Amino acid sequence: MKPYRISQIEATSSTNDDVKAAAEKNEAEGLVVWALKQTAGRGRHGRVWESPEGNLYCSALLRPKTDASEIGLYSFVVANAMYDTVRQCLPIADISLKWPNDVLVEGQKIGGILLEVADGALIIGVGLNVLHHPEDGLYPSTSLRAAGAEPKPLNEIIDMLLLNLWHWYGVMKKDGFSLVREFWLKHAATGLLKVRLPQGQIEGDFAGLDENGRLKLHLADGSERAIATGDVFFRTET
Numbered sequence: 253m254k255p256y257r258i259s260q261i262e263a264t265s266s267t268n269d270d271v272k273a274a275a276e277k278n279e280a281e282g283l284v285v286w287a288l289k290q291t292a293g294r295g296r297h298g299r300v301w302e303s304p305e306g307n308l309y310c311s312a313l314l315r316p317k318t319d320a321s322e323i324g325l326y327s328f329v330v331a332n333a334m335y336d337t338v339r340q341c342l343p344i345a346d347i348s349l350k351w352p353n354d355v356l357v358e359g360q361k362i363g364g365i366l367l368e369v370a371d372g373a374l375i376i377g378v379g380l381n382v383l384h385h386p387e388d389g390l391y392p393s394t395s396l397r398a399a400g401a402e403p404k405p406l407n408e409i410i411d412m413l414l415l416n417l418w419h420w421y422g423v424m425k426k427d428g429f430s431l432v433r434e435f436w437l438k439h440a441a442t443g444l445l446k447v448r449l450p451q452g453q454i455e456g457d458f459a460g461l462d463e464n465g466r467l468k469l470h471l472a473d474g475s476e477r478a479i480a481t482g483d484v485f486f487r488t489e490t
């Protein structure tokens with residue numbers, strides 16, 4: 253039996269809002285809302301997530317028994333599941349993971365993850381560019397179609413994604429963050445990165461991921477810095 257229950261709808265404002273409302277009514281873990289399009293899709297930091305028909309938009313309800321301070325680590329659980337899903341669709345592409353949770357194909361963003369918390373529940377929103385991608389977003393982006401994937405129906409892609417998500421959720425529950433972190437690091441986008449922080453921009457070489465999920469950077473002055481939140485760009489971007 254599948255560990256999740258999909259509620260498929262034609263259109264909604266945001267699947268994250270639908271799952272949040274269900275969580276507030278005590279819905280059990282495993283609910284997934286999948287919409288064919290969203291009219292007010294949201295990205296990280298309150299940005300708009302364009303949501304035309306043809307891409308995948310879904311949100312899952314998890315109730316991990318974890319400390320509130322560790323909830324952010326679940327973004328790497330989801331990023332790993334996205335990696336596996338994109339790999340199943342694009343067996344020989346260059347796929348990488350950019351901190352904190354972007355999945356890139358040939359260096360271009362192919363989807364996004366929005367984690368939110370409501371009443372102690374974790375809402376995992378995933379948008380995957382299947383047929384369309386924005387031309388003028390914050391980051392260069394692509395889609396499965398643009399990257400040359402064999403066409404697959406959305407119901408197959410969502411099942412792959414959710415099975416991968418529950419696989420990595422199981423790893424996290426059983427072994428904690430270490431194996432999740434190991435896999436993420438193995439596929440991480442490295443090199444010189446620019447990070448936009450509330451107090452300005454810094455540049456540094458990727459130096460890993462710490463046990464708390466923070467991005468480690470080597471700065472030009474030889475110091476090391478751990479970043480908890482920010483937008484990350486490659487040196488050639490922006």
Ligand code: BTN
Binds near residue numbers: 268380
């Ligand atoms: C990002 O900024 O990269 C995160 C984008 C997350 C988009 C998904 S689409 C399904 C779910 N519903 C939303 O409104 N947002 C997330």
